[in-house]
Amino acid sequence: MATERMQVLTKGFFKENPVFIIMLGLCPTLGVTTQVVNGIGMGLSVIFVLVFSNIFIAMLKNIIPNSVRIPAYIVIIAAFVTIVEMVMHAYAPSIYQALGIFLPLIVVNCIILGRAEAFANKNTVLDSFLDGVGMGIGFTLSLTLIAFIREVFGAGTITLVPIGGFDGVIEIPLLYTYPVRVLTLAAGALLLMGYLKAFFEWNAARKRG
Amino acid sequence: MAYIAIFITYIFINNFILSQFLGLCPFIGVSKNSESAIGMGMAVTFVMGIASIITWVVYNLVLLPLGLAYLQTLSFILVIAGLVQFVEMIIQKNSPALYQALGIFLPLITTNCAVLGIAIMNITEGYNIMESFSAGIAAGIGFTLALVLMSNIRERLDLHPVRKAFRGVPIAFISGGLMALAFMAFDKSLLTNLLG
Numbered sequence: 001m002a003t004e005r006m007q008v009l010t011k012g013f014f015k016e017n018p019v020f021i022i023m024l025g026l027c028p029t030l031g032v033t034t035q036v037v038n039g040i041g042m043g044l045s046v047i048f049v050l051v052f053s054n055i056f057i058a059m060l061k062n063i064i065p066n067s068v069r070i071p072a073y074i075v076i077i078a079a080f081v082t083i084v085e086m087v088m089h090a091y092a093p094s095i096y097q098a099l100g101i102f103l104p105l106i107v108v109n110c111i112i113l114g115r116a117e118a119f120a121n122k123n124t125v126l127d128s129f130l131d132g133v134g135m136g137i138g139f140t141l142s143l144t145l146i147a148f149i150r151e152v153f154g155a156g157t158i159t160l161v162p163i164g165g166f167d168g169v170i171e172i173p174l175l176y177t178y179p180v181r182v183l184t185l186a187a188g189a190l191l192l193m194g195y196l197k198a199f200f201e202w203n204a205a206r207k208r209g
Numbered sequence: 210m211a212y213i214a215i216f217i218t219y220i221f222i223n224n225f226i227l228s229q230f231l232g233l234c235p236f237i238g239v240s241k242n243s244e245s246a247i248g249m250g251m252a253v254t255f256v257m258g259i260a261s262i263i264t265w266v267v268y269n270l271v272l273l274p275l276g277l278a279y280l281q282t283l284s285f286i287l288v289i290a291g292l293v294q295f296v297e298m299i300i301q302k303n304s305p306a307l308y309q310a311l312g313i314f315l316p317l318i319t320t321n322c323a324v325l326g327i328a329i330m331n332i333t334e335g336y337n338i339m340e341s342f343s344a345g346i347a348a349g350i351g352f353t354l355a356l357v358l359m360s361n362i363r364e365r366l367d368l369h370p371v372r373k374a375f376r377g378v379p380i381a382f383i384s385g386g387l388m389a390l391a392f393m394a395f396d397k398s399l400l401t402n403l404l405g
Binding site for chain 2: 023024026027028030031070071074075078079081082085086101104105107108109110113182185186187188189190191192193194195197198199201202205
């Protein structure tokens with residue numbers, strides 16, 4: 001039983017990674033990943049919305065009539081997105097600015113509606129919670145990876161949260177002077193995503209033998 | 210002049226797919242053949258135009274006077290979901306031929322971030338109702354343009370040998386990236402050169 005629970009939690013990390021394997025939630029994945037801190041901020045917002053919407057949908061699954069379930073899910077998701085928007089606006093205004101339009105667009109992020117439809121409406125509250133956490137962490141890991149590659153090679157910096165005297169920006173000597181600028185642009189994001197996806201396909205084929 | 214600027218901006222300079230990353234899921238998912246790409250593009254353009262008007266009215270005439278601006282996201286997505294359902298019913302009843310062509314794409318549009326994206330953008334840009342409508346139509350045309358170009362590229366790619374790991378989605382992303390590079394030729398200076 002315990003190992004099954006662990007599987008529900010960890011399958012989202014790599015085996016069913018929402019970005020690279022299931023290919024859901026691509027718009028924010030490419031739109032906000034110009035800096036590492038934005039990737040992490042987006043990931044945390046999605047974890048919050050995903051976990052709470054999964055819990056609520058799992059709790060309400062017997063009450064919501066089947067024919068109006070999609071609009072009902074959207075209302076639940078939109079409510080949590082509004083909470084995230086207001087909290088971010090108040091406590092992390094710089095990330096709120098950087099995420100811009102992609103923060104309200106979490107509502108239509110296919111990962112969240114996809115997990116509601118594929119998992120939360122047939123499973124228990126605890127399993128749905130674990131599924132939300134696992135998928136959310138998988139999403140955050142992917143975003144952080146893409147943002148890390150794009151920022152390190154495209155701008156020669158790693159931007160994290162400023163703490164105390166540290167302003168939150170790490171500069172990488174050679175790359176800072178000669179960055180591969182295209183990676184920070186829209187075209188670079190699409191190219192990088194293509195190569196990463198090809199790498200994961202190659203890796204999966206190699207494992208199958 | 211302002212309307213021409215809006216059209217050029219949303220079709221070429223800020224193309225929704227190739228520079229704003231809005232609507233990537235259908236860009237990858239529905240671009241396998243050009244017929245369905247055109248169908249999807251037309252359906253999205255249609256819904257974006259109407260959604261721009263209705264969300265503008267909802268925001269400026271209902272939410273703002275009542276001081277409920279924080280309900281923007283929630284009310285917009287509900288309006289769009291309702292609108293898509295409504296459009297689907299009307300088309301099904303009045304034009305079976307159009308329904309045949311667009312029908313299967315309509316339910317997908319609710320969760321297309323391009324539609325909610327343009328609704329929110331109209332508000333943040335402070336457009337009036339006609340500008341919102343033009344921006345909606347223009348963004349839809351830009352979306353259709355990218356989708357149709359992509360589907361033609363993918364139809365050609367099907368006939369050529371592609372390395373196994375790159376087949377399907379990865380090569381689609383790389384083609385998209387190359388298209389985005391080409392679209393970088395359109396920038397703000399285009400507007401100043403054309404319109405002065």
